[in-house]
Amino acid sequence: MRVLVVNAGSSTLKLSLREGDTEVADTTIERWEGDGHDDPIRDFVEQHPAPEVTGHRVVHGGPRFTEPVLVDDEVLDYLDSITNLAPLHNPRATAAIREVAKLLPGTPAVACFDTAFHATLPPSASTYALPKEWNERWQLRRYGFHGLSHAYAVRRAAQMLGRDLREMRVVSCHLGAGASLAAVRGGRSVDTTMGFTPLAGLVMVTRSGSVDPGMVLWLIQNGGLAPEHLRDVLEHHSGMRGLSGTSGDLRDVLAARGEGDPDAALAYDVFVHHVRREVGAMAASTQGLDLLVVTGGIGEHSSQLRRDMASGLGYLGISIDEAANEAARGDTDISAPGAVVRTVVVEASEGTEIARQAVQVFEKRRSSA
Ligand SMILES: Nc1ncnc2c1ncn2[C@@H]1O[C@H](COP(=O)(O)OP(=O)(O)O)[C@@H](O)[C@H]1O
Numbered sequence: 400m401r402v403l404v405v406n407a408g409s410s411t412l413k414l415s416l417r418e419g420d421t422e423v424a425d426t427t428i429e430r431w432e433g434d435g436h437d438d439p440i441r442d443f444v445e446q447h448p449a450p451e452v453t454g455h456r457v458v459h460g461g462p463r464f465t466e467p468v469l470v471d472d473e474v475l476d477y478l479d480s481i482t483n484l485a486p487l488h489n490p491r492a493t494a495a496i497r498e499v500a501k502l503l504p505g506t507p508a509v510a511c512f513d514t515a516f517h518a519t520l521p522p523s524a525s526t527y528a529l530p531k532e533w534n535e536r537w538q539l540r541r542y543g544f545h546g547l548s549h550a551y552a553v554r555r556a557a558q559m560l561g562r563d564l565r566e567m568r569v570v571s572c573h574l575g576a577g578a579s580l581a582a583v584r585g586g587r588s589v590d591t592t593m594g595f596t597p598l599a600g601l602v603m604v605t606r607s608g609s610v611d612p613g614m615v616l617w618l619i620q621n622g623g624l625a626p627e628h629l630r631d632v633l634e635h636h637s638g639m640r641g642l643s644g645t646s647g648d649l650r651d652v653l654a655a656r657g658e659g660d661p662d663a664a665l666a667y668d669v670f671v672h673h674v675r676r677e678v679g680a681m682a683a684s685t686q687g688l689d690l691l692v693v694t695g696g697i698g699e700h701s702s703q704l705r706r707d708m709a710s711g712l713g714y715l716g717i718s719i720d721e722a723a724n725e726a727a728r729g730d731t732d733i734s735a736p737g738a739v740v741r742t743v744v745v746e747a748s749e750g751t752e753i754a755r756q757a758v759q760v761f762e763k764r765r766s767s768a
């Protein structure tokens with residue numbers, strides 16, 4: 400089956416065409432505003448054979464969607480209504496869904512949610528200790544994100560090891576522009592570092608990750624900061640970028656650190672500290688660890704980050720092979736011989752998971768029609 404996969408992330412737009420398990424064409428648009436001014440989606444669709452189904456990444460499914468769903472007007476209206484839950488991401492996804500619907504009228508579109516993978520969190524992990532009425536009124540809870548990436552990465556890692564995912568305790572690390580960890584047990588997500596929004600958890604490239612809520616209130620009341628300004632700073636000018644004072648891209652941070660820049664050195668140390676600390680937290684939620692999976696632009700490409708991360712996690716049984724870590728390209732087992740916990744690098748492929756889900760929904764519809 401031919402599937403068009405549309406992944407509108409916070410910064411890029413990735414398009415790919417898949418036939419079964421093969422990616423026959425793909426493109427990444429670095430800047431896509433989704434405002435109809437330029438139309439890379441049209442170009443891609445016109446240059447390739449028509450798909451039978453389209454799969455879209457939608458970051459936030461809100462309280463309603465815990466599984467992929469066939470898109471219709473009513474689903475789109477609902478997604479519009481929850482835009483403010485993921486303002487960096489969801490508007491771009493709905494813009495892309497509308498654009499593709501115009502170009503390929505009649506082709507079924509399936510929305511695949513980052514949040515869906517974490518719908519299995521137990522209440523103890525998903526519940527915020529706020530007034531019960533608030534949680535009910537606004538459906539406040541830890542939703543968690545990067546679920547498409549985590550789902551693919553843990554399945555792929557288990558396959559590489561020839562093991563049954565359901566029999567392993569896994570911590571999955573998606574370290575890209577956005578970063579989150581997932582604790583996976585019995586094949587299901589039982590905890591994750593992101594929360595109600597993708598701003599929570601780890602220190603990221605430009606996002607602060609979790610900060611003291613009392614400090615946010617203090618900044619509004621005593622710092623005189625307007626909420627919108629604060630949001631912009633926490634989303635775009637914090638993380639490694641805020642600390643380094645220039646770029647949050649780990650390549651730039653490591654280069655500046657190498658030249659003796661103390662701000663870049665601190666930015667890196669803070670990033671690594673939080674990754675290590677949260678791996679420990681996730682391993683507590685899985686009650687032990689058999690497999691550590693590392694994915695995302697940072698996880699796949701920075702052997703230094705993997706080395707520094709692993710060097711602080713020996714107490715969990717994590718031990719990596721130096722040479723394998725340095726040489727790792729694509730999907731690679733970098734575990735030290737005899738390591739109690741396997742450490743595997745997986746090339747992120749949200750697209751594979753989106754295509755899988757889209758085909759599943761499409762075939763279910765066809766068999767019930
Ligand atoms: N060779 C590299 N070394 C260190 N970091 C890298 C390297 N290549 C990419 N990165 C990091 O990966 C990030 C992008 O991650 P990626 O997962 O591709 O992005 P997105 O989350 O937008 O999909 C960049 O911001 C950069 O920090």
Ligand SMILES: CC(=O)OP(=O)(O)O
Pocket residue numbers: 408409410458513544545575576577578597
């Ligand atoms: C959910 C999220 O943070 O996505 P991204 O990493 O693509 O920004």
Ligand SMILES: [Mg+2]
Pocket residue numbers: 408575576577
């Ligand atoms: Mg990404």
